[in-house]
Amino acid sequence: MRNRIAAVLSLCCVLVYSASAQTKSSDDSYPLGHWNAAVFAGGGTGLIDRTDVHMLRAGGRIGRVLTRQHKLGSFEVDAEVAPVDYLLWSGYKNVYGFSVNPLILKWNFPTHAGSKVAPFFLAQGGVLFSADNVPPGDTSQINFTSGAGLGMHVFTRPNRAVTVDVRAIHLSNASLGNHNPGVNASLQFSLAYTWIKR
Numbered sequence: 001m002r003n004r005i006a007a008v009l010s011l012c013c014v015l016v017y018s019a020s021a022q023t024k025s026s027d028d029s030y031p032l033g034h035w036n037a038a039v040f041a042g043g044g045t046g047l048i049d050r051t052d053v054h055m056l057r058a059g060g061r062i063g064r065v066l067t068r069q070h071k072l073g074s075f076e077v078d079a080e081v082a083p084v085d086y087l088l089w090s091g092y093k094n095v096y097g098f099s100v101n102p103l104i105l106k107w108n109f110p111t112h113a114g115s116k117v118a119p120f121f122l123a124q125g126g127v128l129f130s131a132d133n134v135p136p137g138d139t140s141q142i143n144f145t146s147g148a149g150l151g152m153h154v155f156t157r158p159n160r161a162v163t164v165d166v167r168a169i170h171l172s173n174a175s176l177g178n179h180n181p182g183v184n185a186s187l188q189f190s191l192a193y194t195w196i197k198r
Contacts, residue, residue, distance in 0.1 A: 079100075
């Protein structure tokens with residue numbers, strides 16, 4: 001637990017430093033702009049010992065590019081809310097959920113004015129609130145999610161993009177329930193439409 005708290009505090013320090021050092025890109029023609037907002041839908045499936053569960057999600061996202069673009073790229077922080085986050089279990093009832101990913105750290109790989117594609121790497125942390133216990137059994141209605149992924153923006157016009165990403169996600173109730181079998185690994189995809197403000 002102490003290691004987790006230390007990691008979160010370190011992360012906060014990095015974010016504060018990045019935001020104070022630079023809050024906008026060096027060029028207003030930078031394709032990713034300063035702010036972005038998106039609506040998304042997606043889904044996925046459990047892996048290994050959890051192939052009996054599938055996910056269906058839809059919601060909104062907002063992001064802020066915190067640094068200038070350097071030779072290796074730029075740093076961005078996003079947040080997501082998914083008022084629809086269903087878990088579809090084989091042999092168990094489908095469970096409605098509501099999820100929040102308040103911290104998505106995103107590294108945008110280098111791009112330039114006129115680029116049609118902007119790839120990125122992301123790491124996320126969030127919470128899933130469900131109407132029934134998940135996984136099935138004496139578990140919990142509150143689970144924590146963490147994971148990483150890759151994606152890209154495909155620009156349809158200067159301030160608009162179709163965004164796709166794929167994420168490897170871990171789900172666990174952190175022992176809030178009497179049992180914590182979790183979903184150790186799932187693969188989830190999303191498709192979004194993104195608005196960009198320069």
